[in-house]
Amino acid sequence: MLAPLRRFAGLVLLWSIPGVAVGLQSKAWEQEGAAWGTNRFLWFYSGWVLWAFLTPLVAWLLRRFPVERYGLLRVGVVHVLACTSLVFFQEGLLALLSRVIGPFSMRKLTYGAAALDLVTKSAFLDTMVYVMSAGVLLAIDLRRRLRAQELTGARLQAELAKAELDALRVQLHPHFLFNTLNAISMLVRKGEGDTAVRMIAGLSDLLRLALATAGQQEVPLRQELDFLERYLSLQQIRFPDRLQIQMRIDPDTLEARVPSLVLQPLAENAVRHGIAPSIAGGSVEVAAVREGEQLVLRVRDTGVGLSPGSESPGGVGLRNVRARLQHLYPGQHRFRVSNRLEGGVESLLAIPFRGPEVVRA
Structure with a gap:
């Protein structure tokens, strides 16, 4: 009135x-x-x-x-x-x-x-x-x-970007599930039933965590590391004497926002292409530190490294990571996968440091 x-x-x-x-x-x-x-x-x-x-x-x-x-x-x-x-x-x-x-x-x-x-x-x-x-x-x-x-137009663009991000995020699930179930089937064929059962139980926990973050584009680093540790524990079941895990996480970064399921493809790449082909095995190190206004995440392995000409490989998981980063942080991120001088591969990911008050759904 x-x-x-x-x-x-x-x-x-x-x-x-x-x-x-x-x-x-x-x-x-x-x-x-x-x-x-x-x-x-x-x-x-x-x-x-x-x-x-x-x-x-x-x-x-x-x-x-x-x-x-x-x-x-x-x-x-x-x-x-x-x-x-x-x-x-x-x-x-x-x-x-x-x-x-x-x-x-x-x-x-x-x-x-x-x-x-x-x-x-x-x-x-x-x-x-x-x-x-x-x-x-x-x-x-x-x-x-x-x-x-x-x-x-701005609302439609935001909705389109969210739909594309959701599609990219969903792509991780069948890719991740296929690789894990394939590993379980190999254990069954080898007659390692107890190990396969342990992996199935671990996979169940992973799926529960993945469903808990459904629809969330960003989660606290603490939550992402919880998922990653459970995933790596599955891999240690597969390679009990050949895979060591090291976590070097700055406590100040634990509540920073990161894309959900962003570290799992990097760790999977390290295990699958670095540790698995190596007879002696090796270690996977996950590090997180704040550098100025950026959160820097590193996943390193001491495996066989990338063959010449195959720097920054482009598998489904890594392509997915690149696409999601471009949507979430256009012009504000770095992502690199390269050989280390001391051997192995390093995946480096740098994104804007955002505290818990910033939430992307």
């Missing part, structure tokens, strides 16, 4: 500007003498402030008969008729007011003669005011629609 009243008050103030200006400066009708001078301001002011009542009608006509729907010709006819009607209506009201505050010469006329005189003198000006009012209202409406389109 208050909003329409505020808008109407704004219109009254707006149309009062030309009304006051004309009322104070007009030298017309001076021949009427000083006796009419006290009402001269009200007379000219009233002619302008009446537009505060007529402007909403013009706005309604513009909304009711859009050019896109009815065409320029039909809309033009509507506004010609509306403008003509408003001219007669406005000057008819002023003719009534002339009985009280109008110039003395007009008070002597009949109502019809006074109205006709006002229409003859003011029709052109009233038409120009109508056209300018319609133009301003159209410009305001166009700006509003453009703004709405921008907001809609």
